[in-house]
Amino acid sequence: MKQKSSPTPKAAPSRLQRELSAGILELIRAEKLAPGTRLAEVALAQRLRVSRTPVRAALKLLARRRLVRVGASRGYFVADTVPATPKAPAKPVPADTDRLFVAIARDRRSGRLPIDVSERDLMQRYDATRPVVQRVLAKLAEVAAVQRKPGHGWRFQPIIADVQARAESYRYRILIEPAGLLEPNFQLDAAWAAEMRQRHEETLREPWKETASIALYEMNAAFHEGLAAASGNRFLLVAVQQQNRLRRFANYDWVFGYERVVVNCREHLAILDRLEAGEREAAAQLLRGHLESAARLKTIELADGRNNNSK
Known part of the structure; x- marks a missing residue:
């Protein structure tokens, strides 16, 4: 049996x-x-x-x-009922984790942090505990910013850091992203647009702090990837996703202040306004202007950093 x-x-x-x-x-x-x-x-x-x-x-x-x-x-x-808040709720991203995120991004962007690191290296360099370092590395791996090396240690993925590469990156994005809004199969996802609008409006309402730069970049990346996805052109989406991976560390450390956060959010919302009104040509012009303005800002920042490093 x-x-x-x-x-x-x-x-x-x-x-x-x-x-x-x-x-x-x-x-x-x-x-x-x-x-x-x-x-x-x-x-x-x-x-x-x-x-x-x-x-x-x-x-x-x-x-x-x-x-x-x-x-x-x-x-x-x-669900109809949500359990009461426990006495000591687990926090997915503690403040010390956010601070380490920003510190690593700043040092990697400036070249002070080598491409290959170990958990012990990061613990000693930033006086951080192993659990915090492991949380940061796990989340960086989720967004393809680092990759575990065979055997031991981690390797940071390539980034766009120098002035010439950044300029080329923006010229490339100016060529393809506005064109994506004019693709024949373009279709805006209403639910995605509503989520994006809500996230941008929340960002404008919330007090600004240094560690908010991580969420700001991820929101911006999601906005541009969402527009690319709406184009209906899979190759355009892959190109934008690749650019976002290369730009990630150069943007986690936000240096332009809250005023530029406001400008950035309002420009994104204006693009959404035009798309929801069916005015794709106008939206494409706004997106081009948005990218050109960001390119000028980043070029000035990188040039200033290069001059300061040479002093």
């Missing part, structure tokens, strides 16, 4: 999944989201500064525990 095989036990959730699931619940509580509110993966990934893949895994974990519910067709929604 055949014996019934016992079901394969499910793998225990990873540390990142546990942290992200706690972070999602905390966002639901903090923003007082009503039952039935859709939990968009893109928006959550931007808020938690990770890619969509681990967010999706965290939502599945919460759904298994009945802390969120799965929609009839697809997607995840706020």
Whole structure:
């Protein structure tokens, strides 16, 4: 007589999944989201500064525990009841992690941090604990900024740092990104546009602090990638995603102050206004002007940094 095989036990959730699931619940509580509110993966990934893949895994974990519910067709929604806030809630991105993010970005961009590092190197250099360093490296790996080396250590991915490369990058983006808005298969995702509008308006309302530069860059990257995705041209999307990977470290360390944050957000919102009105030509002109203005700003910044380093 055949014996019934016992079901394969499910793998225990990873540390990142546990942290992200706690972070999602905390966002639901903090923003007082009503039952039935859709939990968009893109928006959550931007808020938690990770890619969509681990967010999706965290939502599945919460759904298994009945802390969120799965929609009839697809997607995840706020459950009818959300557990009370625990006495010591887990925070997915502590303040010390954000500070280390910015410090690494600044040193990598300036060349003070070598391309190959180990956890011990970073612990000693920044006087950080191993758990904090591991959290930062895990999140940098999620956005393809670092890659684990075979055997031991980590390697930073290439970045755009010098004046000539930055100028070429912006000229390339000016050529392709506005053109994407005029592609024959362009179709704006209304849900994505609403999420982007909400994120930009929240950024304008929230007090500015140095560590907010990480969330600012990821929001900006998501905006430009979303426009590229709307073009319906997969090759254009890949090109924009590659540029964002190369630009990541050069932009995590924001040096232009809050005034430029306001300008950046308002320019993005103006582009959305034109697209939602069906005025793609006007939106493409605004996007071109936005990129040209950013290119001038970055060229001045890099030139000043080069002059200061030569003194």
